[in-house]
Structure formats: C-alpha cells, structure tokens
Amino acid sequence: MIDTPVCPLKVVTNLQEAVWDADIVVNGLPSTETREIFEEISKYWKERISVPIIISLSKGIEAALEPVPHIVT
Numbered sequence: 001m002i003d004t005p006v007c008p009l010k011v012v013t014n015l016q017e018a019v020w021d022a023d024i025v026v027n028g029l030p031s032t033e034t035r036e037i038f039e040e041i042s043k044y045w046k047e048r049i050s051v052p053i054i055i056s057l058s059k060g061i062e063a064a065l066e067p068v069p070h071i072v073t
Helices: 017-020 031-047
Strands: 024-027 053-056
Touching: 017 031, 024 031
Parallel strands: 024 053
Antiparallel strands: none
C-alpha cells in the first residue's frame, strides 16, 4: 500500500457499499455507537479474505454494569 494514492476517495451513503471491499475504514462515531455499527459491518465482512485496517477516532467509553462493572469499548 505504500505506493497507493489516497485519492480519489469515493463518498457513499450505504454502509454495505462503504465497507464491502474497503482497505481502510475510519471510525468517527461516538464510542457509544461504535459497537452497534461494527456488529452490522461484521455481517458484510464474513466472506473477506483479509481484514481491513480500522482507524478509530471515537472518543469516550461504553460501560456496562452486568455481570460486573466493566468497560466495553
């Protein structure tokens, strides 16, 4: 990927189209939304041979109280 140009970028509004064959996925969602969206994305990635690079810009944490208090994301 060293010689791969960053542009042109393709803008889409469909999540499946955006991640289907992406080499890099940039997550700019709040941490409380990240898990829900990536659970959806994982459905599209089941048939992939390689996993894309995921860059997370999310801020904050998602916490759970059960079975014991812990950080989820």
